[in-house]
Amino acid sequence: MATKSSNKQASNQTWQSRAVIRTVDAGNSAYCAVCDELIKFRARIRDEQVICNVYKDDKWDRVEHYHPECYQEAELPYGEADDPYDREKINTSGQSN
Numbered sequence: 001m002a003t004k005s006s007n008k009q010a011s012n013q014t015w016q017s018r019a020v021i022r023t024v025d026a027g028n029s030a031y032c033a034v035c036d037e038l039i040k041f042r043a044r045i046r047d048e049q050v051i052c053n054v055y056k057d058d059k060w061d062r063v064e065h066y067h068p069e070c071y072q073e074a075e076l077p078y079g080e081a082d083d084p085y086d087r088e089k090i091n092t093s094g095q096s097n
């Protein structure tokens with residue numbers, strides 16, 4: 001039996017909803033999916049938001065935004081958020097400007 005094995009790019013990847021942490025931009029106008037409040041940019045604090053790409057039936061469906069603490073309270077509906085800034089946070093202790 002000849003099985004086609006030409007799909008080098010594994011196509012069995014399922015598109016899962018996932019969450020990442022991003023800094024809040026100055027022009028941010030996203031509302032938190034939990035508390036319904038605007039996720040505001042505040043100049044003094046490097047605010048973060050959780051952005052979730054939500055997939056339905058292997059298709060991208062929508063993006064949801066959360067305050068990090070709201071996301072925690074909602075018990076990580078899309079799993080633990082990737083935090084690309086984790087390392088930075090550790091490095092920047094004590095050094096500013």
Ligand SMILES: [Zn+2]
Pocket residue numbers: 032033034035036037066067070
């Ligand atoms: Zn919130």
